[in-house]
Amino acid sequence: MSVTDSLKFNKVLFDVWKVGFALIASAVKWDAPPQYDPVWLASVQLYPPAPALNDTRFWLGWVNDADVEFRLFTRRNPFEFQVLTTNDSASLHQSNFDFSKKVKVLTHGWLNHGYSPMPESIKEAYLNVSDLNIIVVDWGVAANVNYILASYNVASVGRLLTEFLNFLIGEGVSMDDVHLIGHSLGAHVVGIAGAYVKKGPIDTITGLDPALPLFTLGNKDARLDKHDARHVEVIHTCGGYLGFASPLGHIDFYPNGGTRQPGCGTDFRGFCAHNRAHMYFSESIISDVPFTAVRCESYDELYYSGSCKGTGETLVMGGFDIHYGKDGVYYLTTNAEKPFARGEGDPT
Ligand SMILES: *[C@@H]1O[C@H](CO)[C@@H](O)[C@H](O)[C@H]1NC(C)=O
Numbered sequence: 001m002s003v004t005d006s007l008k009f010n011k012v013l014f015d016v017w018k019v020g021f022a023l024i025a026s027a028v029k030w031d032a033p034p035q036y037d038p039v040w041l042a043s044v045q046l047y048p049p050a051p052a053l054n055d056t057r058f059w060l061g062w063v064n065d066a067d068v069e070f071r072l073f074t075r076r077n078p079f080e081f082q083v084l085t086t087n088d089s090a091s092l093h094q095s096n097f098d099f100s101k102k103v104k105v106l107t108h109g110w111l112n113h114g115y116s117p118m119p120e121s122i123k124e125a126y127l128n129v130s131d132l133n134i135i136v137v138d139w140g141v142a143a144n145v146n147y148i149l150a151s152y153n154v155a156s157v158g159r160l161l162t163e164f165l166n167f168l169i170g171e172g173v174s175m176d177d178v179h180l181i182g183h184s185l186g187a188h189v190v191g192i193a194g195a196y197v198k199k200g201p202i203d204t205i206t207g208l209d210p211a212l213p214l215f216t217l218g219n220k221d222a223r224l225d226k227h228d229a230r231h232v233e234v235i236h237t238c239g240g241y242l243g244f245a246s247p248l249g250h251i252d253f254y255p256n257g258g259t260r261q262p263g264c265g266t267d268f269r270g271f272c273a274h275n276r277a278h279m280y281f282s283e284s285i286i287s288d289v290p291f292t293a294v295r296c297e298s299y300d301e302l303y304y305s306g307s308c309k310g311t312g313e314t315l316v317m318g319g320f321d322i323h324y325g326k327d328g329v330y331y332l333t334t335n336a337e338k339p340f341a342r343g344e345g346d347p348t
């Protein structure tokens, strides 16, 4: 199929979805709790799950190299980024990239871009605390389309990030030094990227309220899961609505139960709770007060009661250091506004 044909085909597919979308959305009766906008939820939840990577849609190529930019920030250039280009050694070796330092890759979500609060606030927090290579993945072109299309772009952006990581490995970066951090759809982008890295697994992935609409628990290929890195940590803040409620990683944190967040008011569309995930995380990097969480007996305990009593074991959510091991489900409470962390007292 020629490029023009495939573009036309994409357009036709998309029009078919749009029509289906209008029909389904108008036919739906939605009984969700009144706090979240029912029309919005119906519209995003009724679509078929995102396809597996081998699905034809992926190969049609929604996103190309030029749509995704890898932006390097270090303490030498905290505000003005340098663009790193896959397979272009000169772009890497002439930049401020420091091979002796850790690499944090930040990936935003739907309707966001490289200058959005996620990744900006996380970049700022890391560089305040330490000198690191921060790479912001700007996939704004592919993320600023309707949610359905954006969710289908996730796989292609993930594969472009895989190619970029393979390039870094080829240039001498160790995957032990790499930490991928993604919010919302960006959490699935980093999951897919991690799964296909040549000399993986990469060290750590942090998923910040990984997007739920159009993704399913069953279709592991299309979403973040614990096989995508040696250590996968997830912070759930709008679970069951805009984010996944079920545990996806080795360690899953459920601040305030993981579904609704204090200080968010009625939060009609869930965006406030959804964004809390990256706000808690960026605060945790610089905060002296830890986000101490208690370990739950099981996910069921948390699911049925919205909280948990705790087994006596605790773990700090987020933070500058990565907490390996202690796999499980954790619960904590936060303040309703900044600073969110409550320290080591009784986390429940
Ligand atoms: C995609 O992979 C799934 C699971 O491995 C398989 O069942 C399916 O047939 C594959 N689809 C194509 C188009 O290759």
Ligand SMILES: *[C@@H]1O[C@H](CO)[C@@H](O)[C@H](O)[C@H]1NC(C)=O
Pocket (backbone or CB within 6 Å): 065, 086, 087, 163
């Ligand atoms: C980079 O090089 C690899 C290996 O040669 C190739 O598979 C890949 O398509 C290239 N990617 C880009 C974006 O140039």
Ligand SMILES: *[C@@H]1O[C@H](CO)[C@@H](O)[C@H](O)[C@H]1NC(C)=O
Pocket (backbone or CB within 6 Å): 121, 124, 125, 128, 286
């Ligand atoms: C980082 O440091 C600068 C300069 O001291 C300060 O203005 C800024 O608020 C700090 N940011 C964070 C997130 O701590």
